[in-house]
Amino acid sequence: MSLEHVLLGLLRRPASGYDLKREFEERVGQFWSAPLSQIYPTLRRLEERGLLRSHEEPSTRGPARRVYERTLDGWEELREWLESGPVRGRERFPHLAQLSFLGELQSPETTVEFLAGLRSRWVADLERLRKLAATAAFHAELGLRLRARLLEAQLVWADDVLQSLQAARG
């Protein structure tokens, strides 16, 4: 699965589950995320399989931290994943499926509202992204640049469609 590999990838340096959650938001949140309740058991499983090892560390505040690091096997596994080429994503876009059914409603206003909703969400996403991109490393930045281009294309499309819908209604 991919979550395991993403966690291996994030563990460039030792980190706890809690740390990783934050790295998720910061480094790959644009492409992937997972709740702590999924991260913790997955780390455990990786340790059982020998891809990670862990030890406890006292925390400055709160309970003890369980800090994980990659083993050699873990690094091997990550390398193989990266070298195996781009994973084929099932790519699900439920909102585009919605769009393709929206015609049945026979309600142009609903379609327009729907598109406006998408548009404003994308504007917000793009803004967040621009702040992020300023501080990213090269390979990380590649992904962010693509995300930005995608969001821009989406905005162009939305404006396009909204305009043609409004034109059609006089």
Added chain:
Amino acid sequence: MSLEHVLLGLLRRPASGYDLKREFEERVGQFWSAPLSQIYPTLRRLEERGLLRSHEEPSTRGPARRVYERTLDGWEELREWLESGPVRGRERFPHLAQLSFLGELQSPETTVEFLAGLRSRWVADLERLRKLAATAAFHAELGLRLRARLLEAQLVWADDVLQSLQAARG
């Protein structure tokens, strides 16, 4: 969940699970898909909940077909889903996560190969899409147009990155 709603959306006219699988490929394959082994039990569940009803029909070849159609409740459910606005997709792009870790490999060739792999996949996707778009209805076509724009943006990005990588290596 969304699969249930997508199935409700696809059932504009009565159809069997097998039919729906094909419609999936044709109408929403670009945004969503599901194997028959997931479609069959989901249809059953929708029937239990009263959103679909079904009856058997003899087939011209092969076993009897179970043909489903929406009930009034099913239509209501679909309408609510569509009117509730765009669903927030979790949007996972495992290949972009891969990309952001690829730097650790310290191997520009691997990165280049990776990007070339993505590029050629996208070219193929775009070609398939163009054929599809020719015969789609308005609302369906909106989604396809967006997909096309996204693929184009991805190609621009890939060429961009590949070029700058090659330039950097002389």
Added chain:
DNA sequence: TAAATCATGTAAGACGTTACATGATTTG
């Protein structure tokens, strides 16, 4: 007669979400 297509499903397991449970430390 072999392969493709039509047509239905079950089972096991992996993956993911949401809700719940616990408790220390720091900041307002």
Added chain:
DNA sequence: CAAATCATGTAACGTCTTACATGATTTA
């Protein structure tokens, strides 16, 4: 003292994938 943050998890449930099982009809 209340709320936020640090820190770990479990449980239940829902979703999705992969593999398996069955059998009729049509086409090459």
